[in-house]
Amino acid sequence: MLSTPDTNKIYDYVLKFYSIRPRSKKELLDWFKRKNVEQETQETITQKLEHLNLINDEEFARWWVEQRTNYRHSGFRLIKMELRQKGVSDEIISGIESRVSSISELESARKIVEKKLKTFILSEVEGPNPRNTLTGLLARRGFSWETIKTVVDEVFKKE
Incomplete structure (x- = not known):
């Protein structure tokens, strides 16, 4: 002991x-x-x-990804950066990344946008373009460009 x-x-x-x-x-x-x-x-x-x-850095990384995707709705780019700051090896990160589905990332991005849309009416958004507001919001949360484009296009097709 x-x-x-x-x-x-x-x-x-x-x-x-x-x-x-x-x-x-x-x-x-x-x-x-x-x-x-x-x-x-x-x-x-x-x-x-x-x-x-x-x-156990691998178990820690799995737990961290689960917490960030389910409760904070963060994109994997942001999660990868956080894991690197916490000393998790790139090998472990890439192993975890292969398990994270793009579907769950899309769902997280949609939840963020839905929450944001409740706070403003698209025609009254401050700034030149409501698309820029949503794009910036998702980019700061660490989502990939493909995910951002898909979700923002979905929002503006509904109108």
């Missing part, structure tokens, strides 16, 4: 840190750095967490 009282105390803090939500290995290492944890203690705790399968 863990040897010193300090290590046990830090381990308890790490478990509390992980109880909030899953974390990537980089997030854990960044946390150690912020808390000025000694290298030996970091290695001991990291090994223990890996043994318990609490540090």
